[in-house]
Amino acid sequence: MKHNQVGPARFWPKVVWAGAVVAALFAGFMFGQHTRSGDQASRFEALQTRFDVTVAQMGFDMAKLTTQRDALQSQLLVEQTTRSSLETTLNAAQSDLASARERLAFYEQLLPPGPAGAVTVRAFDIEPRAGLLSYRVLLMRNGTPGSGFNGLMEFVANGVQKGKNVKITLKPAAGVGAGSAQQSQSTPLQLSFDQFQRAEGLLGLPEGFVPRSVTLNVMEGSAVRATRTVNLAAD
The missing domain is CATH 1.20.5 (Single alpha-helices involved in coiled-coils or other helix-helix interfaces)
Known part of the structure; x- marks a missing residue:
């Protein structure tokens, strides 16, 4: 195998x-x-x-x-x-x-406001300021709300000009108006209020005029409704 x-x-x-x-x-x-x-x-x-x-x-x-x-x-x-x-x-x-x-x-x-509708001058201050007069006024009226008073303010100054005593109605200084506590006025000295109104502004003085006193007359038409006079200190 x-x-x-x-x-x-x-x-x-x-x-x-x-x-x-x-x-x-x-x-x-x-x-x-x-x-x-x-x-x-x-x-x-x-x-x-x-x-x-x-x-x-x-x-x-x-x-x-x-x-x-x-x-x-x-x-x-x-x-x-x-x-x-x-x-x-x-x-x-x-x-x-x-x-x-x-x-x-x-x-x-x-200071009682007087009879109904009467207007009173509660405050009136006026001061010389750089050849102008600065004024501040507070007017009050005792009347029914809504009846209103419409008038204007007139400022009359007594003073001396060119050695003579003269009386002059003063106008607002150019470009200066009066401020109102209730509404702006269309003219600087116009008034329109119910119970009270504050106003302030500047008044122009004629050249050479030296004011001795200024009287504020509140006019309603041709009638004087309130008046107040402020004497100015002599220079």
């Missing part, structure tokens, strides 16, 4: 071929692992980039919201300060008005 024997010449090629197959399989396995690792790394980098962009956007939005909040807080502070200032001013004005009403009531007791 003969036995089949594998000689070295036939054995080694099979071994080499098997080794090559194993090496190929191992290389394929390693390549697959490397490829999967590369894909995971790429996905990680993409996720990292998206995360960084999201964080940066959130930081930008947060900074914008912080700026808006600060601006709103500043605006609120300004509004609160303005409101507080207005309230303080209003309270002071109301207090001044109450004091003025009390003083007015006191003066009315000292």
Whole structure:
């Protein structure tokens, strides 16, 4: 009986071929692992980039919201300060008005307004001012609200001009009118009021005229309804 024997010449090629197959399989396995690792790394980098962009956007939005909040807080502070200032001013004005009403009531007791419809000069001040005369007037009337008084103020000055005693009716200085407590007037010296009226302004003086006294006449048509004279200090 003969036995089949594998000689070295036939054995080694099979071994080499098997080794090559194993090496190929191992290389394929390693390549697959490397490829999967590369894909995971790429996905990680993409996720990292998206995360960084999201964080940066959130930081930008947060900074914008912080700026808006600060601006709103500043605006609120300004509004609160303005409101507080207005309230303080209003309270002071109301207090001044109450004091003025009390003083007015006191003066009315000292100086009775007279019969119904009568007009009185409660205050009349006049002072020289840079070649002009500055006047302030307070008029009162005892009448039914709504009936009203319509007239005008006339200022008559006694003084000296060119060495002679003269009497002159003074006119408002150019461009200067009288202020009214109730309404503006169409002419500087016109009057139209129910119970009281304040007026102030400047009167012009003729060249070379030195006033010694000024008389205020409250006129209704051609009739004098009230009068008051103020003497001026001699130079």
